[in-house]
Amino acid sequence: xxxxxxxPRHLVMGMTNKKSLKCxxxxxxxxxxxxxxxxxxxxxxxxxxxxxxRVENNSVxxxxxxxxxxxxxxxxxxxxxxxxxxxxxxxxxxxxxxxVTIYFGEGSWLTVx
Amino acid sequence: xxxxxxLGSHVSVSxxxxxxxxxxxxxxxxxxxxxxxxxxxxxxQLLLKYTTGATLVxxxxxxxxxxxxxxxxxxxxxxxxxxxxxxxxxxxxSLYNTDKLIFGTGTRLQVFP
Numbered sequence: 001x002x003x004x005x006x007x008p009r010h011l012v013m014g015m016t017n018k019k020s021l022k023c024x025x026x027x028x029x030x031x032x033x034x035x036x037x038x039x040x041x042x043x044x045x046x047x048x049x050x051x052x053x054r055v056e057n058n059s060v061x062x063x064x065x066x067x068x069x070x071x072x073x074x075x076x077x078x079x080x081x082x083x084x085x086x087x088x089x090x091x092x093x094x095x096x097x098x099x100v101t102i103y104f105g106e107g108s109w110l111t112v113x
Numbered sequence: 114x115x116x117x118x119x120l121g122s123h124v125s126v127s128x129x130x131x132x133x134x135x136x137x138x139x140x141x142x143x144x145x146x147x148x149x150x151x152x153x154x155x156x157x158q159l160l161l162k163y164t165t166g167a168t169l170v171x172x173x174x175x176x177x178x179x180x181x182x183x184x185x186x187x188x189x190x191x192x193x194x195x196x197x198x199x200x201x202x203x204x205x206x207s208l209y210n211t212d213k214l215i216f217g218t219g220t221r222l223q224v225f226p
Contacts, residue, residue: 004156006156040218041218042117042215042216042217042218042219043157043203043214043216045213045214048213056213090156090157092157100145100147100162100164100207100214101159101162102159102214103159104149104156104157104158105156106154106155106156107155107156
């Protein structure tokens, strides 16, 4: 399944930088997600957007700011991150807000230095 | 609250041998259960899922899993391992009619010639 694309695939940023991760889904889905994958830890759900409205924010620090301008695009804006934020950030989408079959992108590897 | 436990963070098998990856869940209501696979430097790909109906579920690449309610398990099996099966495998649980997936910590499968 290559219907969810993420850019960039790799990003190195300093703690004072501002950068953004981009996700686009070509599947006609109505729900989009950001997950964080760190070593030795389960995948963590960060944000859920349903029909362009944020419906879930799992206590994510404000240095992560999501944006969903339409049902096909999802951004994660990054500002003043910490080294412990280095991880693989996975975007995903599902057909409907309650459709449990979720399709993932290939992820964006983020390194904070 | 739901949770997922994957027994064994690493499993090694010989090519042609049986693959068994264990997953146990806890849920107060009937769960939806999933197995995802992550190949190196890639995102997660859905292998198979159980929602309702037949408890033995067949997925892609010859994998299958059986939902055993009495054992609260959803173990993943494949009769004969192939070198290309080397990857990380994630079990996940979702409550009926929600869009939240709870992931296990993953099991890395190594296949030796």
